[in-house]
Amino acid sequence: MSQQVSSPATPKHLEPIVTQERKYSWKVASNLFTSFRYAWAGISYAFKTQRNFRIHVSVCVLALGLSIFLRLEAIEVAVIGITSGLVLTLELLNTALESLVDLTVKQTYHDLAKIAKDCAAGAVLISAFVAIFVASILILPPLTKLIIAYAHTFA
């Protein structure tokens, strides 16, 4: 794996980038509403194209729905919301990184492309495990209690 290494950027090198605002961007959102529109376009792209994102959205909605239905404490619902949001956020970043890698190396194999994609996928996986762990701890006990109570009612 031989890489050409460029010299580190000095403040002098950075000057043209920091003084001329976003000059390398093809387009810059003109206002807050436009920014939201582009953000929504990204979320909707991920939902349409990424099976994992759709699965994560479904599981998150289910977990939040159950936590509200089971009347968990506000702090518990908040924790489930935070862990769920983290999974969806990382899935979106994973999708963004995949696109950047594909843009850079196209359909050629590169060890660094593999590392970037595998690590991003690993980050999503860890966050998903944490979210499932947290949701299980908070949701399973009251859910089991409810199921047992129903079973006794109809026995």
Ligand SMILES: Nc1ncnc2c1ncn2[C@@H]1O[C@H](COP(=O)(O)OP(=O)(O)OP(=O)(O)O)[C@@H](O)[C@H]1O
């Ligand atoms: N250009 C590439 N060079 C080397 N390995 C690649 C390259 N593109 C993809 N791969 C390997 O193939 C795997 C799958 O690639 P893909 O683009 O589907 O990413 P992914 O993170 O698995 O996608 P998703 O999150 O949608 O399941 C990557 O994790 C990586 O190991």
